[in-house]
Amino acid sequence: MATTNDLKNGLVLKIDGNLWAVVEFQHVKPGKGGAFVRTKLKNVLSGKVVDRTFNAGLKIETATVDKRDMQYLYKDGTDFVFMDTATYDQLYVPEVTVGSVADYLLENQTAMVATHEGAPLYVELPPSVVLLISYTEPGLQGDRSTGGTKPATLETGAEIQVPLFLEVGTKVKVDTRDGSYLGRVND
DSSP: OEEGGGOOTTOEEEETTEEEEEEEEEEEOOSSSOOEEEEEEEETTTOOEEEEEEETTOEEOBOOOEEEEEEEEEEETTEEEEEETTTOOEEEEEHHHHGGGGGGOOTTOEEEEEEETTEEEEEEOOSEEEEEEEEEOOOOTTOOTTSOEEEEEETTSOEEEEETTOOTTOEEEEETTTOOEEEEEOO
16 A cells, blocks of 8 residues: 555556556645645556546555566467566466557567566566567668558568568568658668
């Protein structure tokens, strides 16, 4: 248990049986009436963001979320299997929990897996990853970086928009948050 005075960004609260991460908070002390804390909370599982106000000094339940870097091993049916590199324990994470992260996840890649009481909550990748283009239409002579874009399929199966001059076999840097092309990577 904690009070509203202990709130800080990233703290995970347990409210009405759901886990909510504090995105931002502000202590407000109006001229009249009691002080209160205005917060913006993000549901850890669904990603939904809500505004919530608490009276100052109110006791709220906190949840312990264990975040560990784990290595992605392979996909087993609908589960993704991760291994804790320190203990070699394997964790099966359901496909719905992994979500869109699967579009940028390669075997043996390291990802941050958050768990609460042993249950996986979400998987987070670094802000950018380097992936190989497995298929794209051939570039034409004269297509340069100032031109438009074309769809390209990555080695993970995800499709992103890339400049016209890129070809199959090119390594590209991709933003894992929105799937945007960040640049070409030379070996």
